Amino acid sequence: MIETDDYVSMMMNGTAWYNRPGPWPVMKLELNPRPQISGKIHSRGGLYAYPQHRKRGLAYAATRLMRSISLMDNIAWTVSQTSRAGVSKNLPIDVFGYTYCELAFTNARIPFAGKPVDVYFVTVSGAEMAAQLSGDIDWLRMRCNQDLSNIAAAWRGAQRHDQAVEPTRLTTVA
Numbered sequence: 001m002i003e004t005d006d007y008v009s010m011m012m013n014g015t016a017w018y019n020r021p022g023p024w025p026v027m028k029l030e031l032n033p034r035p036q037i038s039g040k041i042h043s044r045g046g047l048y049a050y051p052q053h054r055k056r057g058l059a060y061a062a063t064r065l066m067r068s069i070s071l072m073d074n075i076a077w078t079v080s081q082t083s084r085a086g087v088s089k090n091l092p093i094d095v096f097g098y099t100y101c102e103l104a105f106t107n108a109r110i111p112f113a114g115k116p117v118d119v120y121f122v123t124v125s126g127a128e129m130a131a132q133l134s135g136d137i138d139w140l141r142m143r144c145n146q147d148l149s150n151i152a153a154a155w156r157g158a159q160r161h162d163q164a165v166e167p168t169r170l171t172t173v174a
Contacts, residue, residue: 001040001041001042001043001070001073001075002016002040002041002042002043003039003040003041004038004039004041005038006036006037006038007037007038007041007043007077007079008029008031008034008035008036008037008121011027011029011081011104011105011121012026012027012029013026013027014027016043027105027108028105028106029104029105030102030103030104030105030106031102031103031104031121035100035121035123037077037079037123038076039076039077040073040074040075040076040077041075041076041077041078041079042066042070042075042077042078042079043078043079043080059091059095059096060095060096063095063096063097064097064132064133064136066078067097067124067129067132067133068133070126070129071126071129071130071133074126075126075129076125076126077123077124077125077126078098078123078124078126078129079121079122079123080092080096080098080122080123081104081119081120081121081122082101082119082120082122083117083118083119083120084117084118084120086120087101087120092120092122096122097124097129097132098122098123098124099123099124099125099128100121100122100123100124101120101121101122102120102121103118103119103120103121104119104120104121105118105119106118
C-alpha cells in the first residue's frame with residue numbers, strides 16, 4: 001500500500017516502482033486530463049497464469065479476493081499498469097474490473113520490461129470496487145446451489161450467465 005497525494009507523479013519519476021526516482025528523466029505523461037489519484041492506494045503486482053491454467057476464472061477470482069482484502073484497509077484506489085497486448089484483449093476492463101484504462105507513457109522504461117514499452121494506466125476506485133463486489137455477492141447468492149465449475153465459466157465471461165448456470169450436479173450425502 002502507498003499513501004500519497006499524487007500517485008501519477010510517482011509513476012512519472014519512477015518512485016511508484018523504486019524507493020527513489022529512477023536514473024532516467026521524468027517520463028512524459030500522455031494522460032490528458034491527468035487523473036487525480038491520491039489517498040491510500042493499492043498498487044497491485046501483475047498476475048501471470050500459465051497457459052494451461054487460463055480460462056478457469058482464476059484472474060477474476062484472485063482479483064476479487066485481493067480487492068476484498070484491500071477494502072478492509074479503506075483503500076481509496078487500486079492502480080496498475082498493463083501492456084498494449086492486455087488492452088487489445090480488453091483484459092483490464094472485462095477480467096480485472098478496472099474502470100479506467102488509458103495510455104500513460106510511450107517508450108517508458110519500467111522495471112518489468114527489458115526495453116522501452118507503451119504503458120497503459122488502469123484504476124478502479126474503492127467505491128467502484130465495493131459496488132462490483134456487492135454485485136458479485138448478489139450474483140453468487142442467487143446461484144448458491146449451482147455447480148461451482150459452471151459459476152467459474154460464467155465469471156470468466158465465456159458464456160452468458162443464463163447459459164453457464166444449470167441445475168446442480170452436486171449431491172447431498174446423508
